[in-house]
Amino acid sequence: MNDPLMLQEARETPQVVAQQLERNRDAVRQVAQAIRERQPAFGVTVARGSSDHACTVLKYALETRLGLSVASAHPSVYTLYGSAPRLNNALVVAVSQSGASPDVVETVRMAREQGALTVALVNMQGSDLGEAAEFVLPLQAGDERAVAATKSFLASLTAFLPVLAELTADSELQRSLETLPQALTRTLALEGEARDRAEPYRYADSLIALGRGLHYGVAQEAALKLKETSGIHAEAYSAAEFSHGPKRLISEGVPLLAFTSRDAAGESAKAAYQSLLNEGADLLALGTGTGPDAGRTLLVPATGHPLTDPVSAALAFYLFAAHLSLGRGLNPDEPPLLSKVTKTR
Template sequence: MCGIVGCMLKDNRKAAPVLLDCAEKLEYRGYDSVGLATYDEKIHVKKDEGYIESVDEALDLADMPGNYGIAHVRWASVGKPSKRNSHPHLDEEETVAVVHNGTISNYTILKNKLIGEGHKFISQTDTEVISHLMEKFMDEGLNLEHALRKTIELLDGSYAVVAISSREPNKIVATRKDSPLVLGEKNESYYLASDIPAMIKYTNDIIELNKGEIVVITNEKMEIHDENDNIIERKPVTIDWTPEMVEKNDYEHYMLKEIYDQPEAVRRTLSQKDKIRKILEDIGDIEKICIVACGTSYHAALSGKYIIESEARIPTNVVLASEFSHSLNIMDEKTLLIGMSQSGETADTIKALNSVEGPIKMAIVNVEISEMTKIVDYTILTKAGPELSVAATKTYTAQVTVMYMIAAILGDNEELLNKLNKVPEYIDDILENRKTIKSMAKTYLYANELFYIGKGFSYPTALEAALKMKEISYIHAEAYASGELKHGPLALIDNNMPVITIIPPGKDHNLTLNSLEEVKARNSRIVTVCSEDDDLVQDKSEECILINPYVDEILAPLVYIVALQLLAYYITIEKKHNPDRPRNLAKTLTV
C-alpha cells in the first residue's frame, strides 16, 4: 500500500518540490516514512521515519538538486518503520536508487544469495534486494532497463518499481506487476505515480502501464516497452478530475472535505443513470447476482443486496472478497458477478473476480484506469472524485447510489430513480446541522465501546457507521441487526455502553423501537438517528440526530450514514486523533 512517484522535468526545473508535492497526495497510502532521491552529478537522498511534514521540517525535502528523481511514502509491511527501512533504497555503491510498492515473497532467498556473493545489506526490507540485483546486472554489462527486466524475472510477489542510476544519467525506468502505476505527460515533462491524485495538478492525461511492461523516461521522451522490447504506442485517457479536488481548501482534514463533497458526489454518480441502463440492457436477463468486496465497499454491497432483492426480486449474494475462495460459488452465464472497490486495485477483489469463469463480470470503481476494469465485461464509475482520506466516505455513498440505480432499473422502478434525485438535498440538510452533531461528540469521549443497531435497510448502515468509528477514533464499536441483540449481545449492555440506533420511518420502525426499549431497560444511554417528526423515538432517547422526515427507510442508507460519519469525525477530533491518518491503516490494499 505504499505510494511511489517519479518525474523528469523540462528546462532543468528542480524535481524535488514536485516530488514532495506528489508524495503528499499519496500519504493515504502510507505514512510510516518518506524519502526522495534526485540526481545531479550523483544520487542525492533524503529520507526518514515519520509523517511528511515532520520529516520535511527536519530535512527540507524540497531543497535537493536535479531535474529528475523518485519519491516514496511507506506503509510498513516487511521491516518495521525506521530510517534504515525507509525508501529509496540504494545498492552499496550508491549507483542505483529504487522505490517499490508491493511485497516480494522470495526476498529472503534472493537476499541470502546476494550476501553469499558479497553484497552488504543495511535494511530489513524486501525492496533492498531490487537495488542490489540491478547493481549486479549492470556490473555484468546490462543497461538500466535490461537490468530491471532481468531483476523482475527473479521476483515472486507483487511490485511496482521505479529506479534511477548514476551510471545512466537522465533516465528513469519503471515496471509493475499486481501493484498500480500510472504515467502522465505535459509540456515535455513526464510523471509516474501509484495513483492519479499524485499527478493531477500537473496533468490529467493519464497513460496506463500494464503488467510486465517497462517504461523508459529520458529528458527527451517516454517510451513503453513490452516484454520483447517492442515499443508500445498508447494514447492517454483524460481524467475529469481537477487539482482543486485533491486539495483540502479551507477544511482541516481531507475526511471532513470529503464528507462535504457527498451531495455533489451523489449528483455526479446519478448522471451515470443512462449509461447504467444501457449496460443492464446489454447484459439482458439475470437470474442471480453475486457481489464481492472488502471493508467499506462490502457494506455498500450489503446495502445493494437489500435494495436489489427488494426492488428487482433477484437473489443477491454478498461475499467478502478475502473469503470468496471458501464459498460454493456456482455461477453461469445468467449470473452477474460484481466486484466493488474504490480504487479498482484491491488485491482480494481482483483475485476473486479472476477465480471464476462463466458469469458476466462487472466492476464498480471510482478510478477509470485500474486493474479491475481490465478483467471485467462492464465497468460503472462512481464519479465520487479523488478520495484522499483513508476512511472512505463519499465513495461509500457513491457506491450505494450505484446499487440503488441498478436495483431501480432492474426493477423498472422510475419512482425510486426520481426519489434519488432528492438525496443530495437531504444530505445538505445534515451538513447544515453539523453543529448539533459536533456538540454531541463531547458527550461520548468517555465511551470505550459503542453499539450500533439497525434493521433491514439500516443494518448495513450500522455496520459502516461502526467501522468509521473504530478506524478513526479507536473506540471499539460493533454493529448488530437490532433483532439479534437478545441472542447474545444484550449481555454486554449496561450504563457504560451507549447504543446508537438507526430508526428511519418505515415498516421496520416499530420492530427497531422494540429493540430500543430492550436496551433502555438495561440502562444504556440511547442515541438515535431518526426522523425529525418522530416524537415517540425522541422521547425515549438521550440524544437525537434528526433527519428530514421525507427520508424513509429505503432512502435512509444514502442519508443517515452522513450524520454518523460526522459523529465519528467529531469524536475523533475531540480525542485529538488525526482522522486522515488512522494508526496501522492505509488506503488501496494492493497486497
C-alpha cells in the first residue's frame, strides 16, 4: 500500500517553503511598504479551521514583534448578523487554502471597502479571496489533495514571516527562513521515531494538546487533526490555562501531548509540564525545547528563531498523527463526513 497523501504532502514541505521564500519576494516588499506607509492601528485575522490555527500563531508573531494588538474576526457578525465592524484603520489578514469560503471572502471585501489594509494568504491565487484582498501572499504549496491539510497549513505559518523580517530588520529571522527548508528536512528524518511515539496512543479515546504562546496555535491544530484523522476526542488548551479546571481530566487517565519551545514561553511551559508529570499525567512532549522527561519527549530540530520553530514542531506532529491513524487501522485521507473544501456563510 502506498503511503497516504497526508504523509506524501507533509514531506513536500521543505520544497514548498523554499519556493515560497523565493517567489514571494516582490509581494513581501509591497506588503511591508504598505504597512510602513499606512501604520495600521490594530490587526484582525479572518479564517476557519486549520487556517484559523495558523492565525493564532500569527497573532502572537504580530503582537510580540510589531506591538500590534490582533483579534480574530467572527465572519458571521457581518454575513449573518449584518453588522460591519469598523476596520478602516486595521491590518486585516485572511488565511485560506482554497480561498473559496464565502463568509471569509465577504468579510475581507467589506474590510477593504472600509479602507482596511487587506492581505490574503491563499494557495489558490485566482480565488475569490485573492481577488477580494488588496494584497496576496501566495502560499505556493501546490496541489494539496489530502483532506487533512499539512503543507498548506505549514506554508500559512511561514508566508507572513518575511514581512516581519523586513519591517523589523531582523536578520536572524531572515537567516532562519533561508535555512528553514534544511531544518524541515531534518525534521522529516524523525518519522520513524514519530511512528514509535504514536504507537502507545492507538487505543486512546481522548487526548489534550497543550502549548503556550507561539505554540498554542500548533496545539489547536493538533487537536483538530487528531479528530479528523483518528476520530479521537481531542481538545487544545494553553499550558497556562490547563490547571484552572481542565487538569482534573488527568485523574481520568486522559493523555497529554505537550508542545515545547525554546522561546520566552519555553521554561514556563516546561515547569507546567513537570508539575503535571508529578501529579501522574500521561504526557508526551513534542517540540524544539527539551521536555521534563527525556524518555517522554520527541525532540524536534531547532530552526534558529522562535517564529520558525513552530513550523518544525507542527511538521513533526503531522508525522505522529498520520502514523497514529494508520496504527489504529484507519486511512487519514478518508475521514468520515469530511471533504477538502468547506464553504460557510
